[in-house]
Amino acid sequence: MKPAKISILAPGLIGGSAALASARAYPNAALFIWSRRKESLAPIHKALPKAKTGTDLSAAAGSDLILLGAPAPALVDLVRSLLPHLSANTLVTDVASVKGPVEKELAPLLQGRARWIGSHPMAGSEETGFSAARADLFQKATVILTPTKSTAAQTTQDASEFWRSLGGRVVEVTAEEHDRQVARVSHLPHAVAAALENQRPLNRVWVNSRLRYDPRFLSLIDEAKASGAVIDEVDTRRLNQITAGANHQGIVAQVAPYDYTDLDDLITAAMAATKLPVIVAADGITDPHNLGAIIRTAEALGAQGMVIPQRRAVGVTSTVAKVAAGALEHLPVARVVNLKRALDALKERGFWIYGLASEGSQPIHRSSFDRPTVLVVGSEGDGLSLSVQQSCDVLISIPLKGTVPSLNASVATGMALYEIYRHRWAAQIQISSLQNQRQTSINKQGIALPPGSPEA
Numbered sequence: 001m002k003p004a005k006i007s008i009l010a011p012g013l014i015g016g017s018a019a020l021a022s023a024r025a026y027p028n029a030a031l032f033i034w035s036r037r038k039e040s041l042a043p044i045h046k047a048l049p050k051a052k053t054g055t056d057l058s059a060a061a062g063s064d065l066i067l068l069g070a071p072a073p074a075l076v077d078l079v080r081s082l083l084p085h086l087s088a089n090t091l092v093t094d095v096a097s098v099k100g101p102v103e104k105e106l107a108p109l110l111q112g113r114a115r116w117i118g119s120h121p122m123a124g125s126e127e128t129g130f131s132a133a134r135a136d137l138f139q140k141a142t143v144i145l146t147p148t149k150s151t152a153a154q155t156t157q158d159a160s161e162f163w164r165s166l167g168g169r170v171v172e173v174t175a176e177e178h179d180r181q182v183a184r185v186s187h188l189p190h191a192v193a194a195a196l197e198n199q200r201p202l203n204r205v206w207v208n209s210r211l212r213y214d215p216r217f218l219s220l221i222d223e224a225k226a227s228g229a230v231i232d233e234v235d236t237r238r239l240n241q242i243t244a245g246a247n248h249q250g251i252v253a254q255v256a257p258y259d260y261t262d263l264d265d266l267i268t269a270a271m272a273a274t275k276l277p278v279i280v281a282a283d284g285i286t287d288p289h290n291l292g293a294i295i296r297t298a299e300a301l302g303a304q305g306m307v308i309p310q311r312r313a314v315g316v317t318s319t320v321a322k323v324a325a326g327a328l329e330h331l332p333v334a335r336v337v338n339l340k341r342a343l344d345a346l347k348e349r350g351f352w353i354y355g356l357a358s359e360g361s362q363p364i365h366r367s368s369f370d371r372p373t374v375l376v377v378g379s380e381g382d383g384l385s386l387s388v389q390q391s392c393d394v395l396i397s398i399p400l401k402g403t404v405p406s407l408n409a410s411v412a413t414g415m416a417l418y419e420i421y422r423h424r425w426a427a428q429i430q431i432s433s434l435q436n437q438r439q440t441s442i443n444k445q446g447i448a449l450p451p452g453s454p455e456a
Contacts (some may be wrong), residue, residue, distance in 0.1 A: 001091075001158040003064035005030040009057075010194060011044060013288060014095045014121060014131030015069020021166040023048055033058050044130055044368035061085040065093075065162060066114075071239045072096040076105045083278035086114040087414075089156050093119040099146045099175035107148060115155040118146035118175060136167065143168035146175040202229035203254040203315055206242055209233055209395065211250040224253070228310055228337050258316035261332035263307065263342055267349050269332065270372075276362050277372050278420060282308040283339055283388045284379040287407060288314045292323025293410035294377065299416045306331060307374075309339040343391040346374050355384050355392035356416050358406050364396045369420045377416070 006029050008019040019033055031051040035041050041053040052059060060066055060082065068080050075094060086092070092114045096102050099118045110116040123141035143163040147156045159169045202224050212221065214232050225231050242252050261269075270277035280298045285291045291314050295306055313393070314320065315335060321328055336342040343353050351372040356364075376392060378384035389395065398407065398415055 001065070001161045002026070003029050003091075003162070005032065005063045005065075007034065007060040007066045008081070009034045009060065009064040009066065009068050010070035010074070011035065011130055011133070012069055013128050013130070013132050014123070014137075015067060016044070016130035017123070017135065018067050018069070018095070018121075018166065019044070019048060019051065019297060020135035021138060023051065023085060025165040030424075032063065034060060040130070047130075047133075057082055062087070063090055065091045067095040067157075068092065068096075069172040070094075072098050072102055075102060076109070078110055083113060084111070086110075088112065090114045091155060091162075092116050093159055093162075094411035095119060095121055099144075099178045103146065103148065103175045107150075115158075116153065117151055117155050117159045118178075119159060119163065120144040120146070120178065123162070123168075125364050130437065134140070138163065139167035141168050143170050144178055145170055145172045146178050147172060148175070187301050191357065202227065203310070204232060205251065205253045206232045206234050206239060207251045208236055226336070229253075229424055230311060253410055258321070258328065258333065260316070260335040263303070263334040263336055263345060266305045266334045267330050267351075268356050271349065273304050276370070276424065277304040277351075279303065279305045279307060279351065279374045280413065280415070280417070281339065281343065281374055281376040282313065282409075283309065283376055283384050284313050284382060285377070286312070286314050286318050286379060287317035287409075289323050290380070290408070290410045291316075292320040292325075294413045295320065295324040295331055295333070296327045297410065297414040297417060299324075299331040301421055303331065303417065306333040307339070307342055308335050309342075310337055321418055329339055340387045343374065343376070343388065347393075348390075352394075353392045355395045356397070356412060357384050357389070357395045358397055358400075359395070362394055363399050364416055364419050365399075367394070367396055367423070369423045373420060375413070375416055375420065377409055377413045380406070414453045 003026060006026065008015050008031070009020070011019050011033055019031065022029070023031055031048065032036060033041070033044050033048070033051050033053045034057060035044070035053070035055060038055050041055070045051070045053050066077055066082070066086075068078060072094075079092075092110060093116070094102060094106075096118070097120055099120060103118055107116060121138055121141055121143045123137050132367055145156060145159055145163075156172065163170050169440050205221065205224050207221060212231075221231060228329065236250075239250065239252055268278070270279055270283060278298075280294065280303055282291060282294060285294070285308070291308070298306060308315065316328065334342070335428045347353060349372075353374045353376060354369075355376045355378075357378065376388060378388070384392075384395075396416070398412060400407070404414075
């Protein structure tokens with residue numbers, strides 16, 4: 001389907017993202033965006049200056065595709081107002097999270113007046129409204145279509161092509177099956193639904209005691225926990241504080257904004273990249289600026305990856321990404337439940353674990369770093385935890401001559417990484433020098449050939 005005109009009605013987070021994605025997927029199509037409130041159209045027009053915006057539904061006439069971005073309770077009234085402006089060939093779909101009641105109301109209204117099919121994109125954000133809309137929101141997200149027995153095959157095909165053009169993965173089920181299987185996720189905050197349906201990782205889930213062991217949510221919360229999310233049981237006051245008073249329905253999730261690499265995959269890729277890979281492990285770094293600086297330095301000096309723990313440490317946030325200045329595009333980061341176990345796994349793969357500590361027993365310049373290396377750096381205040389120190393093969397230190405007792409974590413990491421690579425560069429220069437000397441000696445003295453050879 002290549003629509004010549006697309007109309008997005010009531011563009012919140014989902015509808016707004018669909019508008020942004022449609023403008024990118026169909027640059028030659030006319031785009032109309034409708035809202036009941038005129039004041040809400042200004043930011044939309046700024047983001048999509050080529051699109052036509054307005055509060056008059058008649059401007060949707062002649063559309064090849066109309067996307068209803070309104071919530072389920074508002075859909076019937078919206079469609080009734082839209083009916084005079086529809087044609088039999090117009091494809092109409094929605095984004096509501098409940099399909100059965102919507103199908104029951106809208107299918108009879110639209111029969112013979114337009115081509116109707118229900119849609120539910122399983123994508124979202126902790127934020128709402130057009131201001132949170134993103135053109136890539138549907139990338140790799142599951143989009144559920146709910147065709148009925150009377151839905152024409154061409155209608156289903158056109159709807160599938162539309163959502164795939166926005167980056168979605170389309171699945172077809174009945175409205176009844178959708179509501180039975182998906183409703184338990186759909187009414188949770190978007191962050192939880194997105195993580196569970198699209199395998200997006202969760203950093204943390206806050207849930208009140210009423211829902212923590214509710215049979216409707218127990219399997220979902222356990223699934224999130226098994227995937228590494230930290231589950232915190234908190235009271236309603238804390239949930240209100242986290243959400244700044246937004247409607248949280250008793251559960252709030254923090255979606256990881258970064259696609260972490262599996263530890264085994266990181267190790268395999270590092271070993272394949274070089275004979276002597278270097279991986280940096282951060283123990284308890286809570287300052288995003290420090291972590292971002294460490295990532296930037298590690299990538300710049302040639303390290304093959306980062307390992308960070310899930311608990312009591314900052315993850316890859318937007319601040320970390322900004323400070324890293326593009327390094328995250330090239331340096332994989334693994335986030336592990338237990339850093340000690342991760343270090344043990346690295347040992348089993350042949351890595352030598354060096355813990356950077358102010359009280360380290362061995363000055364860094366006396367270490368050889370002649371094998372696959374993991375450099376473990378601790379937080380600025382507490383340093384390496386005792387359990388992590390016990391997993392290190394050797395503790396190393398940076399000798400300080402001034403009165404300041406310690407260094408900033410990112411500065412210390414940069415100095416240590418440079419020393420690791422300086423050792424290796426020096427060793428390589430020495431090997432090259434010896435090889436050159438040997439070749440010079442051979443050239444001067446000639447090569448003694450065995451008796452009987454043709455040249456002897």
